[in-house]
Amino acid sequence: MDKNLRRLLWRQYRKRFWSLGLISLLIMALSAWADTTTWLYHSKTTVFGPQMHQWLAFDATKLRFGSFSLYSPWLMFAFGLAGLVLMNQDLKDHFNQFLFTSGYRRRQIYWTKLTLGLGGLLGIAVVTTAIQYLIYWLQMPASVTLDLAWPGLITTWLMGLTTSIGFFAICWFAALIIGQTGALWVTLAGFILSLVGIISVNVPGFNLLTAQQGQWTEIGAWIVATIILAVWGAWLYQRLSLEHDGEYLLFPGLRWPVYLVFVIYVTVIFSGGFHVTTAGIIALLVTVIFGYLWLWRPKLTWHRTKN
Amino acid sequence: MLHVKDLSKTIEHRDIITGIDFQWHPGEIVGLVGRNGVGKTTLFRTMTNQYVADKGTVTIDEHDLKQEPAYQRQLFFIDTQYNFLGNYRLAELPDFYRLVYADFDADRYRDLLQRFNLTASDQYRQLSKGMRALVNVILALTSNAPYILLDEPFDGLDVIVRENIATMVIDEVADQQKGFLISSHDLNELDGLSDRVLLLKASRLVHDYNLEDVRAQAKKLQLVFAGKEIPAIVKKHSRLIRVSGRVLVVVFPDYTPELAEQLQALDPVLMEELPLTLEDLFRANLSQTAGYQLMQ
Numbered sequence: 001m002d003k004n005l006r007r008l009l010w011r012q013y014r015k016r017f018w019s020l021g022l023i024s025l026l027i028m029a030l031s032a033w034a035d036t037t038t039w040l041y042h043s044k045t046t047v048f049g050p051q052m053h054q055w056l057a058f059d060a061t062k063l064r065f066g067s068f069s070l071y072s073p074w075l076m077f078a079f080g081l082a083g084l085v086l087m088n089q090d091l092k093d094h095f096n097q098f099l100f101t102s103g104y105r106r107r108q109i110y111w112t113k114l115t116l117g118l119g120g121l122l123g124i125a126v127v128t129t130a131i132q133y134l135i136y137w138l139q140m141p142a143s144v145t146l147d148l149a150w151p152g153l154i155t156t157w158l159m160g161l162t163t164s165i166g167f168f169a170i171c172w173f174a175a176l177i178i179g180q181t182g183a184l185w186v187t188l189a190g191f192i193l194s195l196v197g198i199i200s201v202n203v204p205g206f207n208l209l210t211a212q213q214g215q216w217t218e219i220g221a222w223i224v225a226t227i228i229l230a231v232w233g234a235w236l237y238q239r240l241s242l243e244h245d246g247e248y249l250l251f252p253g254l255r256w257p258v259y260l261v262f263v264i265y266v267t268v269i270f271s272g273g274f275h276v277t278t279a280g281i282i283a284l285l286v287t288v289i290f291g292y293l294w295l296w297r298p299k300l301t302w303h304r305t306k307n
Numbered sequence: 308m309l310h311v312k313d314l315s316k317t318i319e320h321r322d323i324i325t326g327i328d329f330q331w332h333p334g335e336i337v338g339l340v341g342r343n344g345v346g347k348t349t350l351f352r353t354m355t356n357q358y359v360a361d362k363g364t365v366t367i368d369e370h371d372l373k374q375e376p377a378y379q380r381q382l383f384f385i386d387t388q389y390n391f392l393g394n395y396r397l398a399e400l401p402d403f404y405r406l407v408y409a410d411f412d413a414d415r416y417r418d419l420l421q422r423f424n425l426t427a428s429d430q431y432r433q434l435s436k437g438m439r440a441l442v443n444v445i446l447a448l449t450s451n452a453p454y455i456l457l458d459e460p461f462d463g464l465d466v467i468v469r470e471n472i473a474t475m476v477i478d479e480v481a482d483q484q485k486g487f488l489i490s491s492h493d494l495n496e497l498d499g500l501s502d503r504v505l506l507l508k509a510s511r512l513v514h515d516y517n518l519e520d521v522r523a524q525a526k527k528l529q530l531v532f533a534g535k536e537i538p539a540i541v542k543k544h545s546r547l548i549r550v551s552g553r554v555l556v557v558v559f560p561d562y563t564p565e566l567a568e569q570l571q572a573l574d575p576v577l578m579e580e581l582p583l584t585l586e587d588l589f590r591a592n593l594s595q596t597a598g599y600q601l602m603q
Binding site for chain 1: 352
């Protein structure tokens with residue numbers, strides 16, 4: 001990777017990274033301190049215990065000691081937010097114009113930006129988590145024993161990081177194909193909330209797996225999804241033409257695929273799978289009409305007469 | 308040499324530029340003229356890879372900019388409408404440009420800011436339109452790129468600053484190391500600057516004028532005839548620029564000695580040659596008709 005390109009991108013993004021780092025530090029430190037106020041203990045209390053000796057992510061709901069986090073959910077949000085801002089802001093601030101005329105290959109710009117973004121975020125995750133752990137350690141009474149084992153810690157971090165990077169990839173990709181900031185936020189919020197709902201309620205086949213198999217399958221799924229989105233994003237970035245700046249879709253060729261995914265996805269959610277239900281039929285009709293109006297923006301007759 | 312070959316771009320199913328083809332050498336100041344919306348800015352954006360071209364190539368010294376994008380650093384363009392400079396102070400801008408343009412002259416950049424009374428600590432977005440245009444030109448000159456695209460660079464500038472910029476541009480090309488492609492509606496400014504003018508019309512490059520040749524060939528005349536009727540030969544061979552009573556101001560794009568004789572034979576009350584400006588050429592070539600229909 002070109003050193004000058006990395007310096008150029010860092011020059012543009014550094015304020016954003018420092019801001020996100022400081023906000024993360026503040027939030028993580030405050031939430032760590034808030035956690036310590038919930039701790040209930042007596043002499044010879046052991047925190048964690050057997051669950052950390054398995055290759056399973058730490059489950060805070062099973063802890064009687066009080067609130068404790070080994071990988072803060074804030075970091076998942078921070079990764080997603082950074083993915084969105086890194087891609088969308090370059091479009092909004094017209095930094096893409098400069099990058100595309102800068103003499104660097106689009107592919108090179110894309111991967112440098114991606115690795116710089118993820119590198120910065122990993123740094124933020126490590127530093128802020130270290131501060132969080134430090135606060136826990138300083139507030140931990142001498143009578144309490146921490147039974148922290150590598151299998152649980154590694155799985156927790158793997159699960160946390162793959163989920164965070166997955167959110168980053170989803171937001172990054174969405175910001176690459178959607179050219180309107182407000183609509184991007186609404187689209188992403190709708191997609192992520194529904195996705196979280198689906199994962200937590202019912203993923204077909206997941207109930208056949210043990211907890212351990214389920215978690216490792218989820219880690220694998222996040223990695224595969226991240227790779228697909230990152231590589232697909234690189235392919236699209238190469239073809240990004242800025243005359244569509246400000247339109248909902250920056251790639252008119254994606255109109256039909258987005259339309260079909262939107263209609264099928266929302267219909268399946270409302271029909272509770274692939275069953276024929278009244279809610280499903282209504283969802284199908286609404287998404288077919290709304291999706292068409294939103295993506296094609298046809299000029300309606302009453303608009304023309306008004307003009 | 309920079310060569311634009313058969314460059315085309317369609318936006319929303321409309322051909323904005325079609326089959327644009329021209330060559331441009333360092334040392335040349337080329338004007339790009341055309342009516343609003345004819346595709347001047349789209350041409351610049353497509354040349355610099357902001358818009359992905361549907362067809363055609365841009366090469367510098369036979370290197371295709373798409374295949375070898377590093378050569379794009381020899382081509383400088385700031386989009387006046389969409390650029391990232393607004394978030395930064397003038398003093399910060401070299402941080403970006405020196406990382407892209409290896410020969411960026413930061414000292415000269417500072418000197419030129421001072422010369423034009425621009426404050427380095429001012430934010431670009433707080434500047435007036437004219438001052439922003441001036442900063443764009445300063446960045447273009449100090450980038451030391453051999454090919455510089457300037458999109459309406461004189462828009463919003465006062466006369467003194469315009470003259471300063473025009474002088475700087477002329478000085479820059481003196482050693483034949485730099486070339487400028489300048490789009491402008493201010494045809495009077497281009498008149499004193501350009502050696503050559505490209506004329507865009509209906510998305511195509513319709514003329515590539517060498518102004519010296521054109522001036523040798525074309526003539527602008529002020530004519531008054533005794534009768535009310537405009538002679539057919541005038542209608543046929545000229546474009547009407549202005550009419551005031553019986554006084555006609557016309558441009559003959561191809562003025563030959565035979566034509567001069569034929570005009571003399573009509574025994575005009577007045578036949579006087581006027582200096583031919585770029586604006587006259589622009590009017591003569593871009594109006595849909597010869598202009599005489601308006602008088603009917």
